[in-house]
Amino acid sequence: MAVNDAILAIDVHGLTKRFGDKTVVKGIDLQVPKGIIFGFLGPNGSGKTTSIRMMCGLLTPDAGEGMVLGLNVLTQAPEIKRRIGYMTQRFSLYEDLSVAENLSFVARTYCMSDVGDRVARALAELGLAHRSTQLAGTLSGGWKQRLALAACMIHEPDLLMLDEPTAGVDPEARRAFWNEIHELAARGVTVLVTTHYMDEVERCHEIAYLSEGRIVARGTPKTVARTSGLKAVSIHGPDLMALAPRLRMLPGITSVAALGAELVVSSADADALTAAVASLEDGRYRMTEVDPTFEDVFVELTRRVGTGDINHGEAAA
Numbered sequence: 001m002a003v004n005d006a007i008l009a010i011d012v013h014g015l016t017k018r019f020g021d022k023t024v025v026k027g028i029d030l031q032v033p034k035g036i037i038f039g040f041l042g043p044n045g046s047g048k049t050t051s052i053r054m055m056c057g058l059l060t061p062d063a064g065e066g067m068v069l070g071l072n073v074l075t076q077a078p079e080i081k082r083r084i085g086y087m088t089q090r091f092s093l094y095e096d097l098s099v100a101e102n103l104s105f106v107a108r109t110y111c112m113s114d115v116g117d118r119v120a121r122a123l124a125e126l127g128l129a130h131r132s133t134q135l136a137g138t139l140s141g142g143w144k145q146r147l148a149l150a151a152c153m154i155h156e157p158d159l160l161m162l163d164e165p166t167a168g169v170d171p172e173a174r175r176a177f178w179n180e181i182h183e184l185a186a187r188g189v190t191v192l193v194t195t196h197y198m199d200e201v202e203r204c205h206e207i208a209y210l211s212e213g214r215i216v217a218r219g220t221p222k223t224v225a226r227t228s229g230l231k232a233v234s235i236h237g238p239d240l241m242a243l244a245p246r247l248r249m250l251p252g253i254t255s256v257a258a259l260g261a262e263l264v265v266s267s268a269d270a271d272a273l274t275a276a277v278a279s280l281e282d283g284r285y286r287m288t289e290v291d292p293t294f295e296d297v298f299v300e301l302t303r304r305v306g307t308g309d310i311n312h313g314e315a316a317a
Contacts, residue, residue: 009034009159009190010055012066012073017050017059025050026213027064032206034158037181037191039201039221042210043302048194049089051210052161055192057081069158082110084159085152089167091144095137099128099147102136103154110155122150126180142173149180160184162193166200178203198294209298211305221294230254230292230300231273232266237285250276254303255296266296 010032017025025047032038040048053059055068057077066073071080093102103122107115123129126146131139136147145165152160162181166174178200181191185205193204201207201221208218217224235243240263247256247265252272257264267273277287 007034008032008067010038010066010068010192012055012064012068014064015051015054015061015066015073016063017047017054018062024213025054025061028210028213028215030055030066030208030215032190032192034190035185035188036205037185037193037203039204039207040192040194040210041201041207041298043298046210047213048210049163052086052163052192052194055080056084056086056161058086082155083157084161085155085157087148087152087160087162087165089164091136091148093136093144093147093151096135098133098135099123099139100132102147103150106151107154112155118154122154125153126150140173141169142176145169145173145177146180149177153184158189160189160191160193162191164194164196166195166197174200198298201294209301211302214305216301216305225292225294225297228292228297228300229268230266230297231268231270232264232290232292232296233273233277234259234288234290235263235265235280235285236261236287237280243280247276250279252276254300257293257296264290264293264296266292266300268300 008031010030013029015025015028016023028051040052042048050059054061055073057073057080061073068080069083071083073080094105097105100119100123103119104115107118112118123132126149128146128150131143136144139147166177169177174197185191204221206219207221207224208215209224210216217227219227240258244256244258244263247253247263250272252269253265253267253276255266265273265276280287
């Protein structure tokens with residue numbers, strides 16, 4: 001579905017935020033259709049969390065305007081906060097209360113009349129019923145994550161904003177968490193999520209990549225990877241660790257990464273990559289063209305911003 005034809009959960013323009021003399025978010029435009037999982041990506045300090053907090057109604061933009069769930073981000077922040085669920089990077093519930101007591105407390109802060117039913121439903125939906133009396137502080141990282149998500153969802157928000165929700169959680173718990181997120185999206189909940197895990201990028205319907213406070217690329221994960229222009233080859237052969245520094249010194253090479261028993265060499269310059277491959281054609285190495293990793297794509301996008309090779313919106317799809 002094209003963004004222009006969709007019902008938008010988020011539609012903001014020119015969002016800008018300054019702290020002192022530093023501008024951390026620089027005129028962000030973002031449109032997110034209802035009912036999708038939207039990945040908000042970028043290196044530390046790129047402005048992701050500040051952008052989310054402006055859209056949540058927790059920070060007032062210094063410039064820009066827009067709507068979140070049909071509510072004005074400048075004049076209706078309290079109403080926005082009641083309609084969204086926001087999961088921060090750190091576990092922020094009470095560790096000396098039980099799972100059920102935490103959920104009850106959150107439900108009461110939203111002035112719900114059916115607190116008991118809401119808590120029971122949240123416990124069941126997130127698989128927490130058998131841990132309802134356990135103190136939150138004694139939960140493992142994965143179960144704390146489930147409790148935090150249950151707390152975000154107890155008032156049945158239309159929009160979830162999840163700020164690095166899987167940081168420090170084991171792979172099995174991360175997979176279970178993402179299954180829950182996809183089930184929520186299938187029910188019409190819109191999810192805006194930040195992550196540093198590149199394997200999670202492919203779990204998003206659409207993504208936007210931020211660098212230095214600006215969106216420099218957006219679209220589906222495959223579209224962003226394709227429009228980056230990166231090409232990559234996988235190299236198998238002897239003494240790869242000795243070979244890697246030599247390849248990194250070649251002009252135009254973006255990345256040389258060791259992945260198990262292979263090197264993956266990438267470049268946005270097809271001629272440079274061809275020359276690098278040609279320099280190895282002595283019969284000892286086997287080379288195969290492969291797709292660049294998302295990590296390589298994002299490193300390249302960040303490099304282009306730093307060198308002025310890309311401008312705000314130039315790589316948007």
